[in-house]
Amino acid sequence: MRxxxxxxxxxxxxxxxxxxxxxxxxxxxxxRVEPITVPTGAGAAEPNLSVAADGRVLxxxxxxxxxxxxxxxLSTRGADGTWSTPAEVIRRSDLFVNWADFxxxxxxxxxxxxxxxxxxxxxxxYAYDVRLAESRDGGATWGERVTPHTPGIEAEHGFAALxxxxxxxxxxxxxxxGAGIEDAHGPQMxxxxxxxxxxxxVTSRALLDHKVCDCCQTxxxxxxxxxxxxxxxxxxxxxxxxxxxxxxxxxxxxxxxVHADNWKIDFCPVNxxxxxxxxxxxxxxxxxxxxxxxxxxxAFSTDAGATFSAPLRIDGGTPTxxxxxxxxxxGAxxxxxxERTGGDTAQVLARVxxxxxxLEPPAVISASKxxxxxxxxxxxxxxxxxxxxxxxxxxxxxVRAALVHVGxx
Numbered sequence: 001m002r003x004x005x006x007x008x009x010x011x012x013x014x015x016x017x018x019x020x021x022x023x024x025x026x027x028x029x030x031x032r033v034e035p036i037t038v039p040t041g042a043g044a045a046e047p048n049l050s051v052a053a054d055g056r057v058l059x060x061x062x063x064x065x066x067x068x069x070x071x072x073x074l075s076t077r078g079a080d081g082t083w084s085t086p087a088e089v090i091r092r093s094d095l096f097v098n099w100a101d102f103x104x105x106x107x108x109x110x111x112x113x114x115x116x117x118x119x120x121x122x123x124x125x126y127a128y129d130v131r132l133a134e135s136r137d138g139g140a141t142w143g144e145r146v147t148p149h150t151p152g153i154e155a156e157h158g159f160a161a162l163x164x165x166x167x168x169x170x171x172x173x174x175x176x177x178g179a180g181i182e183d184a185h186g187p188q189m190x191x192x193x194x195x196x197x198x199x200x201x202v203t204s205r206a207l208l209d210h211k212v213c214d215c216c217q218t219x220x221x222x223x224x225x226x227x228x229x230x231x232x233x234x235x236x237x238x239x240x241x242x243x244x245x246x247x248x249x250x251x252x253x254x255x256x257x258v259h260a261d262n263w264k265i266d267f268c269p270v271n272x273x274x275x276x277x278x279x280x281x282x283x284x285x286x287x288x289x290x291x292x293x294x295x296x297x298x299a300f301s302t303d304a305g306a307t308f309s310a311p312l313r314i315d316g317g318t319p320t321x322x323x324x325x326x327x328x329x330x331g332a333x334x335x336x337x338x339e340r341t342g343g344d345t346a347q348v349l350a351r352v353x354x355x356x357x358x359l360e361p362p363a364v365i366s367a368s369k370x371x372x373x374x375x376x377x378x379x380x381x382x383x384x385x386x387x388x389x390x391x392x393x394x395x396x397x398x399v400r401a402a403l404v405h406v407g408x409x
Contacts, residue, residue, distance in 0.1 A: 031350070031363045032405040038389065039075045039083045043396035045373075046099065047389035049380040052107035053164075055079060057380060057387055060089070060105040060115070061399050062097055070095045072103050072117050074139050079383070087139035094120045096128035099372045100215065100270045101158040105139075110168040112136050114196060122154030126215075130157050130174055134200055148194040148202050153178030156189070156214070159272065163220045163227065169203070170196040173218045173229050179207065189214045191231055191245075193252075209233065209255050213240050217272025217376070223280050228305035230258070230275045230284050238264050242273055242286045246305050258299055259311045261288040269321075276327040280304040281355075283333040285314075287321025294319050296337045300355045312357050315339060320346060320370050326381045328406065331355045334386055336377055338368055346370040348377050348390055350404060365402060369393050379404070 040047075040061055047061045057077040064070050071091040075083045089105065096118035103117040113135040121129045130149060133142040149157050155178035163171045176192040191209040194202050213232035220229045226247040233243035233255060242258040273286035282301040289295070296319045297311035318340040325335045336350040339362075346369055351362040365388060368374045377390035386404040391397055 030407060031352070032407070033363060033365055034385075034403040034405060036081070036387075036401050036403055037083075038399055038401045039086050040073070040399040042398070044073075044399040045391045045397045046097070046102035046375055047378055047391065047399045047401075048102055048104045049378045049387060049389055050104065050106045051380050051382055052076070052111075053109055055383050056107070057382055058105050058107060058113075059083070059389060059401070060103055061389075062095070062103065065091070069093045070097055072105075072115065074105050074113075074115070076139075077387075081384075089115045089133070089135075089139065089142055090117055090131075092119065096120050096158070098158075099375045100217070102376070104160070104162055106162045106164050106170065108134075108164050108168050108170060109166060110198070112168070113139055114162060114164075114170050115142065116160050116162060116172070118158050121152075124154055126156040126177075127154040128156065128158060130160050132172075132196065132202070134196075143200065146202055148172060148196075148205070149174065149176045149192055150178055159215065159217050161218045161220045163222060165195075165222070168198040171220060171222075171227055172196065173208070173220045173231070175212065175214070175218065177214070189234075191218070191229070193229070206252065208245050208252055209243070211235075214268040215270050216268060217274075219273055219275035219284075221275045221277035221282065223277045223282060223304035225280060225304040228275065228277065228282055230273045230286075232269075232272060232286075233257070238266055240265055240269070241288070242284070244284075244305050258284060258286070258308050259297070261290050261297075263288045263290040265289075271321040271323075274323050274325040276325050276333065277304075278327045278331075281327060281331050282308075283325055283327050284308070285323045285325040285333075285335050285337075287319065287323055287337070294321070296321060296323055296335070298325070298333060298335055298353050300331070300333075302355075309355075312353060312359070314351060314353055314359060314362075316349070316362060322374075322376045324377060324379050326379055326386055328352070328381070334379070334381075334404065334406070336365065336379055336388065338370065338374065338377065340370045344370050346374065348388075350379075350388070352406065363404075365404070366390060366392075366400060373397065
């Protein structure tokens with residue numbers, strides 16, 4: 001029987017014993033959760049995080065206005081811990097607002113900002129495009145809006161992940177329901193890839209997988225050998241396990257399963273994976289429920305995603321999933337997810353796992369809900385710790401954040 005999870009107060013910083021985050025020793029360390037304020041307004045939700053090359057943290061989120069428009073907003077956190085005055089990337093009445101498919105803003109290597117959001121393209125419930133725009137003045141103004149997939153098709157396009165590249169461009173992976181790909185089972189969602197150039201604009205597109213799960217997040221990370229993409233695949237008979245594709249020697253590999261969970265399900269679980277890489281070490285985490293046995297799993301690779309270790313289950317027994325992950329020094333990984341605690345109540349949890357499979361007790365980051373409105377907590381590694389942001393459901397909802405410090409007792 002699994003040990004029960006223990007709640008901790010959120011009004012002040014707290015600590016629990018957790019695994020070593022650096023080096024190769026097994027010395028226990030502590031995790032200290034430091035709540036921090038964020039410059040978001042009433043009704044804010046769907047936060048996302050990224051880190052610039054100079055160490056600044058970019059926080060983006062969606063925020064409604066009284067006139068029924070919704071804005072994608074952005075603020076950056078400097079080394080001194082202060083947030084910039086929020087900038088408005090886009091405000092429209094036709095943004096596609098969804099608890100699981102949400103925008104992002106990243107900083108390119110030369111300091112330009114690249115944002116993506118979702119915008120309706122027809123009357124269908126899930127007819128929407130991905131749109132991109134860049135800023136050359138720190139977010140004060142934004143340039144031409146670009147569609148990275150075939151435009152003008154009323155279909156679902158989303159669940160995008162952006163990755164800045166060393167050449168001041170970006171790589172992007174997304175789900176594309178408008179490619180016109182059909183098989184004996186009808187139109188299929190495919191996994192698309194695009195690149196953003198060092199001088200702006202989409203410079204290339206590629207098809208990575210012709211049949212994937214319809215509405216799970218995607219992930220992309222850079223290794224010393226090239227990018228690795230993780231996503232929920234889909235077979236003709238409804239198996240929806242995790243797969244990876246890699247860019248090797250100028251070409252994309254064939255999709256390869258991370259592990260055969262053999263989760264056969266007739267609909268999309270809306271519960272995508274997360275990936276992180278340092279050098280050729282890659283860590284991935286995902287949710288699966290084969291045989292109605294819900295679990296959050298982690299696997300490691302030391303060869304840039306070519307092969308993965310057997311997965312390790314890291315949840316407390318009743319996970320909702322909605323995972324995120326960051327590699328730490330020494331090959332350990334910090335993993336976050338949402339765990340049910342009874343009814344609709346839940347907690348945002350995090351724990352460290354080392355490559356040798358050692359697990360320490362999970363830390364409670366926040367009280368939460370198991371409902372869709374609690375969204376997907378996000379985190380990024382920074383010089384001051386791992387910064388996390390999440391949605392607190394309510395009328396109105398709000399965004400909260402904390403710094404997670406891992407260190408010696």
